[in-house]
Amino acid sequence: MPTVQLNTTARITAFAAYAPEEVLTNDYFASFLDTNDEWIVQRTGMKERRKAAEHQYASDLAFEAVMRMTERYPSCLQGVDAILVATSTPDTFFPSTAAIVQARLQLPDCLALDISNACAGFVSAMQMAIGLIDAGMHQKVIVIGTEVLTKTVDYSDRSTCILFGDGAGAIILESDPQSPATCLAASSVTTGDLSGTLYRTAVSCKLNGLDLTEDGKLHQNGREVYKWALQQIPAQLQHLLNKVDLTASDLDIFVPHSANLRMIESICDRTGIKMEHTLTSVQRYGNTSAASIPLAIEEGIRDGRLVAGKLMLLYGFGGGLSQAGLLIRWTL
Ligand SMILES: CC(C)(COP(=O)(O)OP(=O)(O)OC[C@H]1O[C@@H](n2cnc3c(N)ncnc32)[C@H](O)[C@@H]1OP(=O)(O)O)[C@@H](O)C(=O)NCCC(=O)NCCS
Structure with a gap:
C-alpha cells in the first residue's frame, strides 16, 4: 500500500469546526423506534448527535465552519486559491459543494472541487491539498469536511438511523518552506470489493453485482464493516508508523474516524495506542463521516488536550472501503 514519508512545504495555519444546534438524544430515537439508550451507548458509545435544520445543507455547514475559522484567524482567507470539500452528502452532484462555498466566500481565482471518499474524505482531501501545494499548482488550500447525513438515513431502520449525525470542519494548508514541517507521513488504501457493505446510492442500481435500492439513502452491513475495520486498520496503522520509525507510544494524539x-x-487495544491519547467526537456527534475527525480535533482543542507541538495521527476509514492516514505535528 502507498505509505510515504512526506517532504512537503505544506503547513497547517488555521482550523475550526461547526455543528448545527438541534440535538438528537438516544431517548429521541427510543420515542419512535424499538431501541433504547442502554443498547446504543453499549454498542456505539453514542449519547447524542446533531441535526441540520431543514434549510441547512452541506455547503451551509461548511460555510459556518469557515466563518468560525475567520473568527479565530481573521486574515486566514487572504490568498486562498483552492477549496477542497470532502462530503458524501453534497448539496447537488454538480455544481460541487466546493463551488457553492466558493461563491459564498467570494474567493476569486479559486479551484473548487469535491472529494468523495466517505469517512476517509477529510484526510484524503488534506493529502490532495499537500499534493497540489507541492506540485506548485496552488499555494493556500481550504480543506473542508461537511456532512448532512441525517437527511440520508432511513428513520425506520433502527440499525443505521441512530448512528449518523451532521457537522463540518475546516483547515487551511499553505506553502511555507521557512517553518518547521507539519505534515510528516501519509498512507492510503482502498478495498473496493467490499464496497457493498456500506453505500449511498446515486444513479447506479448495481454495485459489485449487488442489486441496490435506488433511494439515495445510506445502507450498511454494520457487522461486516466492524469486522473489516478491526482486521485491516491496526495493521495498516502500524505500517504507517513503521515507515517513519515510530511506535504507538510515540504518538501524543490519535484521531481516528469517530x-x-x-x-x-x-x-x-490492538495497536497499543492509549485511549487517553485519543480524540473522539462520536459520543456527542455520532458518526459524522468526513466531519468526524475535525469535530474530534475541536473537542481536543476545547478540553486542552491538543496544543501546539503535539505529534498526532489522523486516521480516516469507511465507505469504499477506504483508509487514509496522515501524521502531523500540530502547530496551532
Ligand atoms: C451498527 C452496529 C452498532 C450494530 O451492532 P451489532 O452488534 O453488529 O448488531 P447487529 O446488527 O448484529 O444486531 C444485533 C441485534 O440488535 C438489533 N438492533 C439493531 N439496531 C438496534 C437498535 N438501534 N436498538 C436495539 N436493537 C438493535 C438487531 O435487530 C439485532 O437483533 P436480533 O439479534 O434480534 O436480530 C455495529 O455493527 C457497528 O457499529 N458496526 C460498525 C459500523 C460503523 O462503524 N460504520 C461506519 C464505518 S465508517
Missing part, C-alpha cells in the same frame, strides 16, 4: 467508540477502543 464511527463507534467500541471499535476505536479495540483499535487502540
Whole structure:
C-alpha cells in the first residue's frame, strides 16, 4: 500500500469546526423506534448527535465552519486559491459543494472541487491539498469536511438511523518552506470489493453485482464493516508508523474516524495506542463521516488536550472501503 514519508512545504495555519444546534438524544430515537439508550451507548458509545435544520445543507455547514475559522484567524482567507470539500452528502452532484462555498466566500481565482471518499474524505482531501501545494499548482488550500447525513438515513431502520449525525470542519494548508514541517507521513488504501457493505446510492442500481435500492439513502452491513475495520486498520496503522520509525507510544494524539467508540477502543487495544491519547467526537456527534475527525480535533482543542507541538495521527476509514492516514505535528 502507498505509505510515504512526506517532504512537503505544506503547513497547517488555521482550523475550526461547526455543528448545527438541534440535538438528537438516544431517548429521541427510543420515542419512535424499538431501541433504547442502554443498547446504543453499549454498542456505539453514542449519547447524542446533531441535526441540520431543514434549510441547512452541506455547503451551509461548511460555510459556518469557515466563518468560525475567520473568527479565530481573521486574515486566514487572504490568498486562498483552492477549496477542497470532502462530503458524501453534497448539496447537488454538480455544481460541487466546493463551488457553492466558493461563491459564498467570494474567493476569486479559486479551484473548487469535491472529494468523495466517505469517512476517509477529510484526510484524503488534506493529502490532495499537500499534493497540489507541492506540485506548485496552488499555494493556500481550504480543506473542508461537511456532512448532512441525517437527511440520508432511513428513520425506520433502527440499525443505521441512530448512528449518523451532521457537522463540518475546516483547515487551511499553505506553502511555507521557512517553518518547521507539519505534515510528516501519509498512507492510503482502498478495498473496493467490499464496497457493498456500506453505500449511498446515486444513479447506479448495481454495485459489485449487488442489486441496490435506488433511494439515495445510506445502507450498511454494520457487522461486516466492524469486522473489516478491526482486521485491516491496526495493521495498516502500524505500517504507517513503521515507515517513519515510530511506535504507538510515540504518538501524543490519535484521531481516528469517530464511527463507534467500541471499535476505536479495540483499535487502540490492538495497536497499543492509549485511549487517553485519543480524540473522539462520536459520543456527542455520532458518526459524522468526513466531519468526524475535525469535530474530534475541536473537542481536543476545547478540553486542552491538543496544543501546539503535539505529534498526532489522523486516521480516516469507511465507505469504499477506504483508509487514509496522515501524521502531523500540530502547530496551532
Ligand atoms: C451498527 C452496529 C452498532 C450494530 O451492532 P451489532 O452488534 O453488529 O448488531 P447487529 O446488527 O448484529 O444486531 C444485533 C441485534 O440488535 C438489533 N438492533 C439493531 N439496531 C438496534 C437498535 N438501534 N436498538 C436495539 N436493537 C438493535 C438487531 O435487530 C439485532 O437483533 P436480533 O439479534 O434480534 O436480530 C455495529 O455493527 C457497528 O457499529 N458496526 C460498525 C459500523 C460503523 O462503524 N460504520 C461506519 C464505518 S465508517
